[in-house]
Amino acid sequence: MKKTIPLTLLVFVVYALHQDFWNWKQAEPLLSGFMPIGLAYHAGYSGVAALVMVVFVKFAWPAHLENVEPYRADNKTEAKR
Amino acid sequence: MIPALVVFAYLAVILYIGIFAFRKGKATSEDYFVASRSLGPYVFLLSLFGTNMTAFAILGSSGLAYQRGIGVYGLMASASGLVIPLSIFFIGTRLWALGKRFGHMTQVQFFRDRWECSFIGTVLFALTAVMLVPYIIIGMMGGGHTLETLTTVNDAASNSVMIEVLRNGQTILEPKHWISYELGSAIVAVVVMSYVFFGGMRGTAWVNAFQTVMFLTFGTLAFVLIAKNLGGFDHIVERLAANPKTEGLLTRARISQQEFFSYTFIPLSAIMFPHIAIMCMTAEKVTAFKKTVIFYPLCIAAIWLPSVFLGLVAADQFPGLKPGESDDVILRLLTANTGVVVAGFLGAAIMACVMATDSQILALGTMFTKDIVSYYAGAERFSEATVVWTGRAFVVTITVVAYFIALALEDKAGIFELAIRFAFSGFAALAPVMLAALFWKRSTKWGALAAALWVAGTMAGSWYLYEMSAGLAPKPGQSFVQIFPVLGDLFLRSPGNVLVYGFLPVMPMVLGSAFFMGIVSLLTKAPSRATLEKYFPANADSPTARQTK
Numbered sequence: 001m002k003k004t005i006p007l008t009l010l011v012f013v014v015y016a017l018h019q020d021f022w023n024w025k026q027a028e029p030l031l032s033g034f035m036p037i038g039l040a041y042h043a044g045y046s047g048v049a050a051l052v053m054v055v056f057v058k059f060a061w062p063a064h065l066e067n068v069e070p071y072r073a074d075n076k077t078e079a080k081r
Numbered sequence: 082m083i084p085a086l087v088v089f090a091y092l093a094v095i096l097y098i099g100i101f102a103f104r105k106g107k108a109t110s111e112d113y114f115v116a117s118r119s120l121g122p123y124v125f126l127l128s129l130f131g132t133n134m135t136a137f138a139i140l141g142s143s144g145l146a147y148q149r150g151i152g153v154y155g156l157m158a159s160a161s162g163l164v165i166p167l168s169i170f171f172i173g174t175r176l177w178a179l180g181k182r183f184g185h186m187t188q189v190q191f192f193r194d195r196w197e198c199s200f201i202g203t204v205l206f207a208l209t210a211v212m213l214v215p216y217i218i219i220g221m222m223g224g225g226h227t228l229e230t231l232t233t234v235n236d237a238a239s240n241s242v243m244i245e246v247l248r249n250g251q252t253i254l255e256p257k258h259w260i261s262y263e264l265g266s267a268i269v270a271v272v273v274m275s276y277v278f279f280g281g282m283r284g285t286a287w288v289n290a291f292q293t294v295m296f297l298t299f300g301t302l303a304f305v306l307i308a309k310n311l312g313g314f315d316h317i318v319e320r321l322a323a324n325p326k327t328e329g330l331l332t333r334a335r336i337s338q339q340e341f342f343s344y345t346f347i348p349l350s351a352i353m354f355p356h357i358a359i360m361c362m363t364a365e366k367v368t369a370f371k372k373t374v375i376f377y378p379l380c381i382a383a384i385w386l387p388s389v390f391l392g393l394v395a396a397d398q399f400p401g402l403k404p405g406e407s408d409d410v411i412l413r414l415l416t417a418n419t420g421v422v423v424a425g426f427l428g429a430a431i432m433a434c435v436m437a438t439d440s441q442i443l444a445l446g447t448m449f450t451k452d453i454v455s456y457y458a459g460a461e462r463f464s465e466a467t468v469v470w471t472g473r474a475f476v477v478t479i480t481v482v483a484y485f486i487a488l489a490l491e492d493k494a495g496i497f498e499l500a501i502r503f504a505f506s507g508f509a510a511l512a513p514v515m516l517a518a519l520f521w522k523r524s525t526k527w528g529a530l531a532a533a534l535w536v537a538g539t540m541a542g543s544w545y546l547y548e549m550s551a552g553l554a555p556k557p558g559q560s561f562v563q564i565f566p567v568l569g570d571l572f573l574r575s576p577g578n579v580l581v582y583g584f585l586p587v588m589p590m591v592l593g594s595a596f597f598m599g600i601v602s603l604l605t606k607a608p609s610r611a612t613l614e615k616y617f618p619a620n621a622d623s624p625t626a627r628q629t630k
Contacts, residue, residue, distance in 0.1 A: 011167065018160055019342055027322060027331035034314040036331040039151040039390070042159040046382035049162040053170065053374045062174055065367045071184035 087425030099276020102284030131289030146392025150330035158385035162378030220438030224269030350508035528602030
């Protein structure tokens with residue numbers, strides 16, 4: 001529960017940041033002289049999304065799934081092709 | 082002709098990969114349908130990403146950016162970069178564990194067992210199958226058209242050689258091609274069918290992984306070469322900014338804030354596509370998901386960022402193209418700015434995306450075999466060999482039927498493209514059903530049925546409103562039009578969509594699905610204790626938790 005609240009907040013904040021209304025009708029500044037700010041912002045957003053997933057893998061990884069007991073269809077035999 | 086030769090070399094390579102996978106495989110249904118759940122982390126990442134890439138990501142995104150500007154990236158790519166990895170993280174890992182623990186290979190097998198009901202599985206099977214078929218047909222059509230375009234015959238001055246053809250009783254002039262649409266579609270159908278038929282999931286996954294690597298490599302190369310040939314992009318952006326007709330492309334002036342927000346719901350569809358869900362069951366270990374969810378947003382950026390930006394470049398290079406004409410701006414840029422071999426390699430990469438139908442065909446074959454034939458006829462009646470051959474028979478049948486539909490309804494491609502658009506919303510709206518099945522003990526089959534009916538009804542309703550309001554559609558830049566003035570802004574018509582209070586239908590569809598799933602579940606009887614203990618064992622936080630050590 002300690003991790004649930006900050007992680008949920010993180011998702012909501014990053015999700016909300018997708019709606020960058022402040023860049024809506026402006027092209028400048030141009031990143032590297034050619035990339036409009038609205039496009040540069042969302043390119044950076046993709047990087048932030050990757051970082052969010054790093055955080056989830058580190059702090060919310062479902063480790064218990066690593067030990068799932070596999071299903072075995074023992075009554076089935078391998079057949080000829 | 083060189084681009085066509087490169088494409089044929091590419092087709093030969095993927096055919097070889099499929100046959101190589103056949104030789105490596107075992108003759109069990111688990112091997113044929115889910116590669117014995119044995120894919121390593123890198124093949125898993127690349128194949129899952131490649132499976133989700135469609136022709137639209139390449140051709141469509143550039144064409145759309147040509148018309149609507151940079152906002153297309155935020156509209157589709159950056160939202161997907163957050164939502165898809167999160168859904169793979171929460172849903173994909175659980176599907177993997179369910180498959181491993183209980184032997185499930187499809188979503189429907191899980192739904193039937195989880196809610197102790199055959200009928201709900203059949204309803205969801207029918208709904209997802211109907212939404213998947215248009216993709217296969219469009220893929221077949223796209224393959225035919227791409228091969229036809231790549232083999233256009235040019236004269237010494239690089240102009241298309243024209244020939245007279247009879248169309249609807251009239252003689253018209255058309256460019257001459259070495260390979261016709263019909264033959265191109267047939268070649269694509271035979272190649273895809275062959276490696277899916279022989280290689281099953283292993284062949285499909287390997288081919289998708291190969292395709293992803295190829296596209297990332299040659300897509301980047303093409304972007305760099307185009308930039309070099311044009312002397313950089315600075316002056317192009319300056320020209321676009323100075324022209325009142327194109328300055329809006331550098332901002333989001335052509336996209337409303339409501340539409341932009343509603344698009345964040347669309348990526349929920351990814352995990353609900355049967356081919357993606359089934360692909361999640363192919364990883365050898367759940368840890369394979371770690372790299373996948375972290376690199377997924379970066380892979381999306383690597384593909385979409387150049388594609389969207391090249392759409393802007395095309396607006397400067399080839400001004401005045403109409404929506405239908407701007408779909409091939411990438412090909413036009415390549416032809417004008419790179420050598421033929423590079424153009425050929427990228428043509429092959431585009432073919433790869435067009436041929437994403439492979440995993441969809443296999444998924445449909447898996448569903449028919451497991452959810453219908455084995456389920457209703459009794460799985461115990463069939464040997465493993467029979468099940469595998471049944472799957473293969475469905476792969477052939479689906480491909481042949483899709484091919485003939487692609488031929489017969491070539492001029493009706495718009496209908497299938499429209500069906501795909503609505504299917505995206507439909508799959509997204511089924512996400513609450515999956516979330517409830519995995520994480521909410523109290524969810525019931527009746528809740529799932531109510532949500533499924535809501536999805537089917539709203540999809541049909543959206544399509545009806547779209548068709549009946551076609552005559553009202555405003556031109557780009559004009560204000561939205563009220564479809565029923567008496568209802569105010571409830572239903573609006575934009576140039577390309579029906580809107581609900583300015584939002585895309587997908588938003589109310591998802592929220593409504595969650596509402597019906599919740600309220601109807603609370604009003605009906607929960608599944609039996611045995612089932613709940615099976616999926617939600619005591620002292621565990623997941624439906625699949627069963628510690629063995």
